[in-house]
Amino acid sequence: MSETQSSYPFASARVKALEPRLITKEKLSRLIEAKDYETAMRQLTELGYGQSAPDVEAMIQKELEDTDALLLALSPSDVFTHIVRADRDYYNLKVIIKLLMRDQSIDSVVLAPGNISVESLRRAISENNYFELPPNMTDALNYIDKQFTVVSDPSIIGVALDRAYAKEVRDLVTEMNDPLVTQYYTAYFDLSNIIALLRVRAADAPKETFERAFLKGGLINKRTLMDAFDVSDDSFLSAAAKGDYSAILAHAFEDYQKTGSLYMLEKTRDDYLLSLLEKHRHDMFGIGPLMGYYVAKQREAAAVRMVMTAKQGGIDADVVAKRLKELY
Numbered sequence: 001m002s003e004t005q006s007s008y009p010f011a012s013a014r015v016k017a018l019e020p021r022l023i024t025k026e027k028l029s030r031l032i033e034a035k036d037y038e039t040a041m042r043q044l045t046e047l048g049y050g051q052s053a054p055d056v057e058a059m060i061q062k063e064l065e066d067t068d069a070l071l072l073a074l075s076p077s078d079v080f081t082h083i084v085r086a087d088r089d090y091y092n093l094k095v096i097i098k099l100l101m102r103d104q105s106i107d108s109v110v111l112a113p114g115n116i117s118v119e120s121l122r123r124a125i126s127e128n129n130y131f132e133l134p135p136n137m138t139d140a141l142n143y144i145d146k147q148f149t150v151v152s153d154p155s156i157i158g159v160a161l162d163r164a165y166a167k168e169v170r171d172l173v174t175e176m177n178d179p180l181v182t183q184y185y186t187a188y189f190d191l192s193n194i195i196a197l198l199r200v201r202a203a204d205a206p207k208e209t210f211e212r213a214f215l216k217g218g219l220i221n222k223r224t225l226m227d228a229f230d231v232s233d234d235s236f237l238s239a240a241a242k243g244d245y246s247a248i249l250a251h252a253f254e255d256y257q258k259t260g261s262l263y264m265l266e267k268t269r270d271d272y273l274l275s276l277l278e279k280h281r282h283d284m285f286g287i288g289p290l291m292g293y294y295v296a297k298q299r300e301a302a303a304v305r306m307v308m309t310a311k312q313g314g315i316d317a318d319v320v321a322k323r324l325k326e327l328y
Helices: 007-021 025-033 037-046 056-074 078-101 118-127 135-148 155-176 179-202 207-213 222-228 233-240 245-259 263-278 288-313 317-323
Strands: none
Touching: 007 056, 007 288, 025 037, 025 288, 025 317, 037 056, 037 288, 056 078, 056 288, 078 118, 078 135, 078 155, 078 179, 078 288, 135 155, 155 179, 155 207, 179 207, 179 222, 179 233, 179 245, 179 263, 179 288, 207 222, 222 233, 233 245, 245 263, 263 288, 288 317
């Protein structure tokens, strides 16, 4: 689809008509409170989720496939479509490499395609031939191959592919030049870098480990975060989280100090990103409604999977409710 401002109202109107079908916080609460897994499955079916697919994973897959088809049909910008699907390409690539390293079949997992077919990724890795892949991905894979001739360190794979993803998105965001998309991904990279820094510190890894993992694309530069590496926890947020980020992360950081878990920081990051989109939910002449709906469907799928997995595992409802990320 071409870049046409006139198509934004049409896309916005379509997703606005679909929004009432989203699983709200209230509907999800009823799902959490269902007495057992079977009751929760019936509730999902009654909500029309997954169009009566045979199991919860098939339901989720159906919803995400339909959302992808909607994105492809409605997106006023091919560049935007590429941006929001790029993370799936790099996730799929990591999974494929991991499976092949373990001599496991790719058929053992269900992978939803992004901009690149799963088969194209599998063939490229199996044949060690990357000519069909995007330049950033190709460069990362060549780098991994080169590094593995020296030392077989699996961590190299994740770092190299994360950096390639960041560069690809950064270039596309610059090309699209949309204020909301720029704000969203700038915040994503800034907050992800802060969390990555804490992860490296918690693992007692050297500072250089974070230097390699740093993702360009945010406003907080690498030097600022490197300087924050050695400060105490009490001073960490003021040193690393510049601007509004300190207040955004404050409550989650307190949880991290108590528990040592980064989950609430990741939740806070994702909740903040969703809040940026919610502010543009009614902008009929921008990308906000479509982007918000697309992200909301990914968030909805993750919430359904968490709740249903908890039902199967007998996890307490209060624990699940606390860990759930905000919905649209």
